[in-house]
Amino acid sequence: MTYSNKPMIKSDTPLIEINNLSYAYPRRGSVLKDVNFALYESQRVVINGDNGAGKTTLLHLIVGLKKAKQGDIIGFGETCKTEKEFNKLRAKAGLLFQDPDDQLFCPTVLEDVMFGPLNLGFTKQQAIEKSLQTLKNLGMQGFESRITHQLSGGEKRMITLASVLVMEPKVLILDEPTNALDEKAKTRLVNVLQALPQAMIIISHDKLFSDKLATRQLNLKDGLLTEQLAATVAVA
Numbered sequence: 523m524t525y526s527n528k529p530m531i532k533s534d535t536p537l538i539e540i541n542n543l544s545y546a547y548p549r550r551g552s553v554l555k556d557v558n559f560a561l562y563e564s565q566r567v568v569i570n571g572d573n574g575a576g577k578t579t580l581l582h583l584i585v586g587l588k589k590a591k592q593g594d595i596i597g598f599g600e601t602c603k604t605e606k607e608f609n610k611l612r613a614k615a616g617l618l619f620q621d622p623d624d625q626l627f628c629p630t631v632l633e634d635v636m637f638g639p640l641n642l643g644f645t646k647q648q649a650i651e652k653s654l655q656t657l658k659n660l661g662m663q664g665f666e667s668r669i670t671h672q673l674s675g676g677e678k679r680m681i682t683l684a685s686v687l688v689m690e691p692k693v694l695i696l697d698e699p700t701n702a703l704d705e706k707a708k709t710r711l712v713n714v715l716q717a718l719p720q721a722m723i724i725i726s727h728d729k730l731f732s733d734k735l736a737t738r739q740l741n742l743k744d745g746l747l748t749e750q751l752a753a754t755v756a757v758a
């Protein structure tokens with residue numbers, strides 16, 4: 523038998539857990555009120571809610587881009603309070619920003635998608651191969667040398683998705699991934715996400731997309747996160 527010093531994560535331990543999380547903005551007031559939530563392996567949780575309900579705020583709190591005064595974020599079994607602890611969480615949880623322009627920063631598409639794998643320590647050749655494969659899976663082959671800031675809204679969305687998926691994070695956190703996508707691209711995205719083993723938290727206003735993908739749907743309203751639907755599709 524071998525022993526490891528690494529903390530063991532039991533399969534019934536949530537990947538991400540939120541306990542009694544509350545958040546308020548100055549002038550806006552309370553956005554989240556005592557929110558509790560747990561994400562387990564293989565779950566695809568879609569959160570919907572009206573504009574301004576606090577969905578993006580919730581995702582940013584989960585990954586530590588905003589810090590709550592009240593409540594706990596527990597990532598992969600470890601409570602996160604400090605920047606170092608959130609850095610560890612972010613290494614395993616890939617966030618797709620609502621606005622692609624917050625995510626694209628390299629001159630060309632390939633450089634942008636490669637950036638993550640290179641940072642993870644893959645060789646240039648490996649990073650290129652992984653990036654080309656991910657772009658192909660998303661139907662974006664041929665875009666490698668395109669200038670990112672010249673892309674259309676939907677193209678930017680797909681490239682930012684590629685830059686998150688190529689990292690193969692343990693958890694995918696996607697803020698309105700279908701924004702600006704046409705029906706063909708949405709269908710391709712559903713197929714790509716359904717085939718992935720990762721757990722996901724997805725914000726979406728797109729009911730059809732949510733129904734196809736979600737194993738669990740939640741609604742955020744008046745600061746409260748409530749269960750909306752039982753599983754709509756079987757987890758692969």
Ligand SMILES: Nc1ncnc2c1ncn2[C@@H]1O[C@H](COP(=O)(O)OP(=O)(O)OP(=O)(O)O)[C@@H](O)[C@H]1O
Nearest residue numbers: 547548550553571572573574575576577578579580
């Ligand atoms: N820095 C800030 N200061 C003050 N209020 C803010 C700030 N950021 C967001 N808000 C407000 O907090 C509320 C929640 O914003 P958030 O972006 O989380 O909503 P959302 O549910 O993601 O909305 P949408 O569906 O429109 O993207 C909104 O009323 C927004 O105007």
